[in-house]
Amino acid sequence: MAIVDGKFIRGTLGPSVLKKHRGKQVITSKSAGGKQTKATKLAASSFGLASSLAGSIRQNLNPVITELFDGGMVNRFNSDLIYVMGQTYDPKNKVFTFNQDSFNRLAGFEFNMDSPVRDNFFVQPEVTINHTTLSINIPEMQLPNELNFPKDGRKCILGLAVGMHDLKHGKMTLSPIQMTSIDWTFDPLVVPPATFNFEIEPGCLCIPVITLQYIRTTFVGTLVVNTKSFNPVAVLRAFIAAGETEKARTKGWKRMDFKTE
Secondary structure, three states: EEEEEOEEEEEOOOEEEEEEOOOOEEEOOOOOOOOOOHHHHHHHHHHHHHHHHHHHHHHHHHHHHHHOOOHHHHHHHHHHHHHHHHHHEEOOOEOOOOOOOOOOOOOOOOOOOOOOOHHHHHOOEEEEEOEEEEEEEEOEEEEOOOEEEOOOOOOEEEEEEEEEEOOOOOEEEEOOOEEEEEEOOOEEEEEOOOOEEEEEOOOOEEEEEEEEEEEEOOOOOOEOOEEEOEEOEEEEEEOOOOOOOOOHHOOOOOEOOOOOO
């Protein structure tokens, strides 16, 4: 219905909407409206669930990622999770079916494209699993050829952690961050190999991540060199651990905004 308001007409009239804007008469098309199709509802639901899961994972990994990520990181991470969710959803039974490799797409994800780990760390960490022990093996490194140091950085703190996510019960936790310090004094140096072990929970989505934090020494002490434009952090692997999650074992973990039960 349209009404006369002074010399203007306001409201709807047929397929048009009439309104006043800045002293002028404006006519716009009326929205077609209508009900959403099943496909549209499913797409919207999958997008929402993927965004919730992506947000929870980032929150869990935040102590490693920090706030020094690139501007497009959130959209890129959401997009990868949307793809994963789309591939694992069973529309007939209306359930997600995850297998060990469902989250492979996240492997190698860079949280700061302005300073990718792959452009600063030139050895390949190896992730192995033995029952409930996840091991990250860092091979021998030749400095300065296999580890970049920024102009003001003379010490690199290599940090490793594993995010665990009980997708069934909606719980998550981050392992204690394990670190090793690598000093460079401008002379060639061989850094021996190292192994870092983490306990993981059966049935959980496990995401081991690596971060490179650089330090410089000043007269007031040590300062972190990393900035918004230089903060190498990446996912090493993403997989569902073998076995079934036990609700009692993850009960004390933080709540996620996603669960399958």
